[in-house]
Amino acid sequence: DARVTQTPRHKVTEMGQEVTMRCQPILGHNTVFWYRQTMMQGLELLAYFRNRAPLDDSGMPKDRFSAEMPDATLATLKIQPSEPRDSAVYFCASGLFPGQERGYTFGSGTRLTVV
Amino acid sequence: GEDVEQSLFLSVREGDSSVINCTYTDSSSTYLYWYKQEPGAGLQLLTYIFSNMDMKQDQRLTVLLNKKDKHLSLRIADTQTGDSAIYFCAESPMFSGGYNKLIFGAGTRLAVHP
Numbered sequence: 001d002a003r004v005t006q007t008p009r010h011k012v013t014e015m016g017q018e019v020t021m022r023c024q025p026i027l028g029h030n031t032v033f034w035y036r037q038t039m040m041q042g043l044e045l046l047a048y049f050r051n052r053a054p055l056d057d058s059g060m061p062k063d064r065f066s067a068e069m070p071d072a073t074l075a076t077l078k079i080q081p082s083e084p085r086d087s088a089v090y091f092c093a094s095g096l097f098p099g100q101e102r103g104y105t106f107g108s109g110t111r112l113t114v115v
Numbered sequence: 116g117e118d119v120e121q122s123l124f125l126s127v128r129e130g131d132s133s134v135i136n137c138t139y140t141d142s143s144s145t146y147l148y149w150y151k152q153e154p155g156a157g158l159q160l161l162t163y164i165f166s167n168m169d170m171k172q173d174q175r176l177t178v179l180l181n182k183k184d185k186h187l188s189l190r191i192a193d194t195q196t197g198d199s200a201i202y203f204c205a206e207s208p209m210f211s212g213g214y215n216k217l218i219f220g221a222g223t224r225l226a227v228h229p
Contacts, residue, residue: 043219103160
């Protein structure tokens with residue numbers, strides 16, 4: 001089965017450090033999402049790419065977060081500097097548009113803890 | 116506005132049917148989805164329904180859509196302990212610029228007991 005691969009699976013870092021999370025979307029998918037999941041806020045959309053171009057990053061704190069797709073096989077989400085409130089599970093998902101009836105495939109997530 | 120609402124908890128006996136309900140707000144959503152999340156895992160697509168359908172059945176899963184009331188439900192027949200998980204409803208509103216994005220509800224935690 002094709003998978004969305006996220007690395008690292010777990011990350012513990014100190015406040016103020018830079019954090020980089022990586023995602024390898026399914027080959028051929030042209031749409032990539034980044035979501036953040038917390039108990040309090042649920043699933044929040046952070047960024048959305050189509051054909052590597054950012055279409056919507058309105059859910060992302062601009063001062064410290066950045067998302068990029070340097071090529072079709074890699075999406076990155078960076079936090080600099082990290083803060084304890086950034087502790088969450090970060091999910092990447094990929095899919096096809098058109099073709100949304102197939103849904104979007106999620107990775108297993110990166111669990112980030114900022115101490 | 117974008118808002119998907121679900122009840123937070125549901126407890127059922129093994130072998131019974133489970134019904135998870137969801138209301139959404141955006142009538143431009145072409146597809147509506149149900150995802151399942153098991154502990155420590157990502158979200159797994161269970162099923163979807165196209166907005167011009169009223170019902171879709173897929174093995175033990177039945178999705179009902181009431182477009183007038185913007186109400187979506189997921190019925191799981193013969194619920195098993197392996198069905199214990201969090202179930203997310205998601206709408207996919209279309210935005211100007213020709214793109215859509217997934218908006219999730221808070222999730223319904225289904226507990227299946229003997």
